[in-house]
Amino acid sequence: MNKNILVVGGGVAGMTAALEAAAAGYPTTIVEKSGTLGGHMAQLHKRTPYRAAPLGTSNSRTADLPQPIDNDVAELIAQVEANDQISVHLNSTLASTDGAPGRFKVEIATESGSTSSAEFGAIVQATGFTPYDANQLPELGYGKSPDVITNLELERLAKQAEGGPIKRPSDGKAVSSVAFVQCAGQRSSEKGKLPYCSGFCCTTSIKQAIYFKDQNPDCETTILFDDLRTPGAAGEDFYRAGQQKMVTFRKATVSGLEGNKVKIRDLILDQDDSLEADLVVLATGMVANSGPDPYAQLAFDEAEEGSEEKETLRKALEVAPPSILNLQYRQGTDLPHLRHGFNDSHFICFPYESRRTGIYAAGPVRRPMDIQQAKDDAMGAAMKAIQAAENAAQGRAAHPRSGDLSFPTFRKEGCTQCKRCTVECPFGAINEDEKGFPVYNEARCRRCGTCMGACPVRVISFENYSVETVNQQIKNCEIPDEFDEKPRILVLACENDAYPALDQAALSGTEITPWARVIPVRCLGSVSLSWITDSMNSGYDGVVLMGCRRDDDYQCHFVRGSAMAAERMSKVGDTLSSLNLEPERVVHYDVAITDIQRAPQLINDMAATIEKIGQSPFKF
Ligand code: SF4
Numbered sequence: 001m002n003k004n005i006l007v008v009g010g011g012v013a014g015m016t017a018a019l020e021a022a023a024a025g026y027p028t029t030i031v032e033k034s035g036t037l038g039g040h041m042a043q044l045h046k047r048t049p050y051r052a053a054p055l056g057t058s059n060s061r062t063a064d065l066p067q068p069i070d071n072d073v074a075e076l077i078a079q080v081e082a083n084d085q086i087s088v089h090l091n092s093t094l095a096s097t098d099g100a101p102g103r104f105k106v107e108i109a110t111e112s113g114s115t116s117s118a119e120f121g122a123i124v125q126a127t128g129f130t131p132y133d134a135n136q137l138p139e140l141g142y143g144k145s146p147d148v149i150t151n152l153e154l155e156r157l158a159k160q161a162e163g164g165p166i167k168r169p170s171d172g173k174a175v176s177s178v179a180f181v182q183c184a185g186q187r188s189s190e191k192g193k194l195p196y197c198s199g200f201c202c203t204t205s206i207k208q209a210i211y212f213k214d215q216n217p218d219c220e221t222t223i224l225f226d227d228l229r230t231p232g233a234a235g236e237d238f239y240r241a242g243q244q245k246m247v248t249f250r251k252a253t254v255s256g257l258e259g260n261k262v263k264i265r266d267l268i269l270d271q272d273d274s275l276e277a278d279l280v281v282l283a284t285g286m287v288a289n290s291g292p293d294p295y296a297q298l299a300f301d302e303a304e305e306g307s308e309e310k311e312t313l314r315k316a317l318e319v320a321p322p323s324i325l326n327l328q329y330r331q332g333t334d335l336p337h338l339r340h341g342f343n344d345s346h347f348i349c350f351p352y353e354s355r356r357t358g359i360y361a362a363g364p365v366r367r368p369m370d371i372q373q374a375k376d377d378a379m380g381a382a383m384k385a386i387q388a389a390e391n392a393a394q395g396r397a398a399h400p401r402s403g404d405l406s407f408p409t410f411r412k413e414g415c416t417q418c419k420r421c422t423v424e425c426p427f428g429a430i431n432e433d434e435k436g437f438p439v440y441n442e443a444r445c446r447r448c449g450t451c452m453g454a455c456p457v458r459v460i461s462f463e464n465y466s467v468e469t470v471n472q473q474i475k476n477c478e479i480p481d482e483f484d485e486k487p488r489i490l491v492l493a494c495e496n497d498a499y500p501a502l503d504q505a506a507l508s509g510t511e512i513t514p515w516a517r518v519i520p521v522r523c524l525g526s527v528s529l530s531w532i533t534d535s536m537n538s539g540y541d542g543v544v545l546m547g548c549r550r551d552d553d554y555q556c557h558f559v560r561g562s563a564m565a566a567e568r569m570s571k572v573g574d575t576l577s578s579l580n581l582e583p584e585r586v587v588h589y590d591v592a593i594t595d596i597q598r599a600p601q602l603i604n605d606m607a608a609t610i611e612k613i614g615q616s617p618f619k620f
């Protein structure tokens with residue numbers, strides 16, 4: 001098994017990931033598309049500070065507050081170049097990526113057309129971002145006036161100025177007044193704009209306003225904002241540093257430009273106004289370089305030929321960016337996306353973790369972030385990559401079932417080649433052979449059991465977890481007869497959140513109805529519909545399913561397991577009707593590990609429901 005680490009992208013996140021992995025003793029290769037290392041960071045004049053003022057710093061006007069700091073990208077590049085554990089491929093991309101943790105096989109293609117092959121244990125994708133295209137902001141004067149520029153373009157002007165006066169592009173005059181327009185093309189639901197906050201641009205504007213003030217304290221610098229957001233340790237102190245330098249912060253929205261006049265709506269005075277500026281800087285945001293969404297590709301493949309859906313998907317795919325990883329997976333070429341095109345990650349429990357085991361996203365490809373956050377992120381992703389390579393070498397699962405040596409198998413003679421398992425596996429762990437039979441890839445498998453729950457003919461099982469073993473647990477609960485007046489409630493609780501919440505509730509003395517019998521499951525995605533029908537048939541009065549929160553704000557440890565379960569359970573109502581049973585006998589809840597009071601209450605609610613509707617007629 002190979003334990004070398006591949007880092008895709010040579011910006012600040014990629015370089016940091018490579019340095020961290022190398023420092024831990026893992027040979028690392030960086031594949032960078034452009035001809036240089038450094039990414040966007042290499043274009044910056046200075047960095048925003050990342051340390052707060054020392055404890056006890058006064059609130060006085062002369063307090064020593066954090067200031068823009070020197071860009072240390074050259075140092076970072078030098079460290080990478082000097083590290084004999086790190087090899088760098090510039091002007092290179094991934095022509096193909098196949099395999100699994102511990103044995104990823106990668107074809108690296110250079111601009112000149114040559115290719116080379118290499119093997120890796122795990123991959124960090126740190127492909128960063130593309131600046132938002134300001135040409136989509138003609139209402140803010142971009143493209144109409146050379147003196148309306150983006151925050152990144154200002155960095156280039158500041159670099160050229162080398163500490164001297166920053167000159168405006170139109171006539172080379174030293175800038176004596178500058179307006180920064182926050183959230184340009186961001187935090188907007190308008191078509192073509194970014195609906196999210198990019199998180200770095202408010203502090204960037206403060207930094208850039210200080211460039212002007214440091215050079216010429218009389219320069220009029222105004223930051224026009226609706227909300228000012230200054231994340232990071234230095235954030236609030238850096239805002240104070242801007243105030244100290246007499247940067248004007250004005251709560252206002254910009255309605256347009258007329259010559260060098262910026263027309264605004266002052267949100268404090270609630271009136272229209274304008275201000276003159278030699279230069280207007282648009283605080284534009286980040287668009288993730290995440291490649292095409294593999295699930296859009298899959299949906300296209302599966303949509304009916306000639307259907308409206310197929311056409312919509314075709315159009316979306318036509319404008320999709322080229323693949324970055326070129327994964328040779330049945331489930332598409334790149335990491336799945338979360339909201340707004342950022343690469344997948346389990347942002348609540350397992351940041352960096354993607355739905356492709358052994359491949360970790362780091363930096364702004366994962367979510368918008370600044371340099372320091374990208375560095376921290378890269379360290380985490382590098383550690384996860386090392387862990388994945390080590391786990392694979394020992395045949396162990398990645399978390400949350402870290403250490404699990406079991407893996408799913410299927411009984412070929414019973415398989416109907418329906419492909420449900422390959423489609424529903426959240427981690428792209430199953431391919432298909434030429435006859436359509438599943439081909440399991442154990443090192444990619446996370447042991448969630450979603451394939452097992454999906455299989456309509458129940459031929460998938462683990463040595464230590466199967467439809468049959470849970471069925472036996474269900475059957476071995478004693479069902480009191482009707483004269484005992486003791487209903488029986490089956491609770492299938494996800495072992496990751498719901499079960500620990502119930503455990504905690506019990507430890508704290510919360511009462512749960514004695515009618516309930518709780519069986520932990522790996523993930524609600526592993527729940528077979530047969531467990532529900534069989535339990536109802538054998539006299540249970542109600543079933544409570546408890547899984548993690550699903551969809552985009554998911555906390556499901558297996559990402560899609562809870563969502564898959566919800567989809568399957570939406571059909572339970574029909575099954576109950578066909579058995580002449582009330583639909584309220586089976587309920588499905590999203591439960592978090594913190595729901596220590598709510599989780600038992602949900603079971604007690606089912607007890608109250610049974611009291612109301614009566615016991616199951618299948619007892620009699
Ligand atoms: S157990 Fe989960 S990760 Fe493994 S193959 Fe089945 S669905 Fe995929």
Ligand code: SF4
Pocket residue numbers: 410414415416417418419420421422436437438454455456457458459460
């Ligand atoms: S879900 Fe079951 S029947 Fe369908 S392809 Fe997979 S193993 Fe075969």
